[in-house]
Amino acid sequence: MSEPTSHEFEVDMTVPALPERATADIVFPTWAPGSYMVRDFARHVFQLAIDDGRGHALAYERIDKQRWRVATGGRAFRIRYRVFAFEATVRTSFLDDSHGYWNGTSVFFFVDGELGRPCRVAVVPPPGSGWRVATALAPVAGRRGVYQADDFDDLVDAPFEIGTHEVYGFRVGGTRFELALYGRCNADRARLVDILRRIVTATGRLFGGFPFRRYLFVVHALPVATGGLEHRASVTMDIAGLSFEDQGGYLRFADLAAHEFFHAWNVKRLRDAATDRFDYTRENYTRMLWMFEGFTDYMAHVIMLRAGVTAERDFLRMIADDWPKYAARPGRNETSLDELSFEAWIKQYKPAESFINRAVSYYEKGLWTAMALDITLRLATGGRRGLPEMFRWLWNRYRRRPRAITEADVRDAAAATGGRRFDAFFASYVHGTRELPLPALWRRAGLAVTARAAWDESDRPAADRDFVRARRTRAWTGISLWPERTLIRNVVPGSPAWRAGLTFGDDIVAVAGARVTAATFDKRVGDHDPGARVRIAFFRRDVLQDAVATLAASPDRKLVVAVDPGASAAARGVRARWLASGS
Numbered sequence: 306m307s308e309p310t311s312h313e314f315e316v317d318m319t320v321p322a323l324p325e326r327a328t329a330d331i332v333f334p335t336w337a338p339g340s341y342m343v344r345d346f347a348r349h350v351f352q353l354a355i356d357d358g359r360g361h362a363l364a365y366e367r368i369d370k371q372r373w374r375v376a377t378g379g380r381a382f383r384i385r386y387r388v389f390a391f392e393a394t395v396r397t398s399f400l401d402d403s404h405g406y407w408n409g410t411s412v413f414f415f416v417d418g419e420l421g422r423p424c425r426v427a428v429v430p431p432p433g434s435g436w437r438v439a440t441a442l443a444p445v446a447g448r449r450g451v452y453q454a455d456d457f458d459d460l461v462d463a464p465f466e467i468g469t470h471e472v473y474g475f476r477v478g479g480t481r482f483e484l485a486l487y488g489r490c491n492a493d494r495a496r497l498v499d500i501l502r503r504i505v506t507a508t509g510r511l512f513g514g515f516p517f518r519r520y521l522f523v524v525h526a527l528p529v530a531t532g533g534l535e536h537r538a539s540v541t542m543d544i545a546g547l548s549f550e551d552q553g554g555y556l557r558f559a560d561l562a563a564h565e566f567f568h569a570w571n572v573k574r575l576r577d578a579a580t581d582r583f584d585y586t587r588e589n590y591t592r593m594l595w596m597f598e599g600f601t602d603y604m605a606h607v608i609m610l611r612a613g614v615t616a617e618r619d620f621l622r623m624i625a626d627d628w629p630k631y632a633a634r635p636g637r638n639e640t641s642l643d644e645l646s647f648e649a650w651i652k653q654y655k656p657a658e659s660f661i662n663r664a665v666s667y668y669e670k671g672l673w674t675a676m677a678l679d680i681t682l683r684l685a686t687g688g689r690r691g692l693p694e695m696f697r698w699l700w701n702r703y704r705r706r707p708r709a710i711t712e713a714d715v716r717d718a719a720a721a722t723g724g725r726r727f728d729a730f731f732a733s734y735v736h737g738t739r740e741l742p743l744p745a746l747w748r749r750a751g752l753a754v755t756a757r758a759a760w761d762e763s764d765r766p767a768a769d770r771d772f773v774r775a776r777r778t779r780a781w782t783g784i785s786l787w788p789e790r791t792l793i794r795n796v797v798p799g800s801p802a803w804r805a806g807l808t809f810g811d812d813i814v815a816v817a818g819a820r821v822t823a824a825t826f827d828k829r830v831g832d833h834d835p836g837a838r839v840r841i842a843f844f845r846r847d848v849l850q851d852a853v854a855t856l857a858a859s860p861d862r863k864l865v866v867a868v869d870p871g872a873s874a875a876a877r878g879v880r881a882r883w884l885a886s887g888s
Contacts, residue, residue: 404468409461488526599671
């Protein structure tokens with residue numbers, strides 16, 4: 306890191322002698338475990354030089370986009386190269402004059418066939434910078450700045466943060482937790498630490514302790530949040546640093562922390578064959594991302610509730626706010642969850658324009674499927690056991706006999722938790738495309754659920770209704786626009802715009818003769834009643850055209866979710882145990 310403003314890490318790698326080999330293949334990873342997309346990290350490698358460690362260059366040839374074959378003669382050799390690091394995400398690497406960060410698969414070569422060898426990393430910060438290091442790897446005794454990894458998997462599963470980050474620590478039981486916070490942030494630090502303490506305590510209580518003695522939260526406070534990436538004993542979280550002016554910023558932080566920390570069990574230790582031994586050169590296919598990601602998304606809300614970070618009203622508000630968004634996804638019942646998982650590499654992370662019409666995120670559908678399974682299990686057990694107990698059963702069964710789990714194991718865990726088989730549930734909602742029965746399940750769990758048209762203001766006070774002057778109906782085209790532009794992002798199949806022939810990329814300029822912007826398009830459509838025929842002017846490949854759409858009533862709905870005071874005793878018991886808080 307001698308020139309941080311170049312945004313290039315300088316890597317000097319020594320490989321010990323491999324006497325049984327005349328050649329050795331060095332390979333650069335193509336993806337980051339936990340993020341299911343081929344990223345071709347080798348595109349950032351420059352100035353590669355290979356010698357025998359004494360300055361004598363060795364012959365080598367490039368085999369493919371990420372593999373080089375080195376003529377070593379069985380001797381030790383040295384690899385020097387630079388890695389351009391200027392992508393500020395949890396999956397990649399970044400270096401400038403304020404800090405350095407790397408996720409290992411974007412920085413390190415491995416020697417083919419030698420992934421099991423121990424590794425050491427010596428970190429050399431910029432001269433005079435005063436930068437310190439945060440990583441989950443153990444330091445080598447007596448060697449400042451040197452860290453030990455059991456093997457290559459261990460090496461790349463422990464990201465490094467190097468800089469002048471703030472450090473906060475706390476203990477829960479015998480486990481040490483640390484927060485390394487980089488960047489400009491308007492959060493109350495004590496409150497962030499308290500949230501993390503509550504989250505890890507509630508999660509540890511669920512699983513009966515922690516599978517590590519030390520855990521590190523690396524948090525980057527950036528202008529825009531980009532998510533998190535889990536590791537066995539650490540996590541990287543990229544948050545919007547100046548988003549803590551109200552409660553919402555802290556709740557988003559807690560949600561991300563709870564999700565990523567739950568991954569320390571679900572993915573990193575409860576894992577399937579695709580995440581058991583990684584192939585860093587290609588896609589690693591799994592049909593279980595609905596469990597690893599979607600169920601984790603749901604459990605984050607449960608953990609926050611049990612931790613006392615949120616209350617029952619917050620949980621119900623989440624349902625009311627987020628379910629209508631999911632229920633409006635035109636592709637939610639087009640593709641099964643297991644297929645969505647398998648296709649993540651080419652569809653979830655490289656979506657075509659039609660993705661929203663033919664598919665849905667396995668995170669989002671997985672969350673609602675997890676909630677449906679949780680309530681279903683509780684209905685079968687009088688509320689006593691649900692999804693948290695299912696995860697505890699899995700952990701207790703497999704932590705002492707580590708092996709990759711299968712969907713059959715998950716089904717067995719559900720059966721052990723609920724006292725009967727739930728194979729029909731998995732067939733319908735994991736392998737099938739049936740509509741999730743959540744509104745009915747909520748009512749059986751003691752909630753009162755009312756759906757209204759999104760434009761319906763009848764629940765507002767009369768004075769507010771007079772001010773809002775909401776229409777009795779609201780017109781709809783089926784068009785979604787890109788933010789701040791009038792380019793069509795999507796047209797819902799079968800909608801008025803679909804039937805009128807409008808499509809992706811059309812640039813709308815007017816509705817019924819009135820010029821529109823991205824901010825005014827819906828308003829001008831709303832000037833007309835459902836059933837009206839409206840002329841829409843647009844450019845397609847720079848040619849001005851128009852189409853006539855017969856408007857429909859908006860299908861958008863809003864949900865009111867509350868405790869049902871008239872629920873049966875059995876339903877009240879299910880609800881009480883389902884929404885039990887640790888506060």
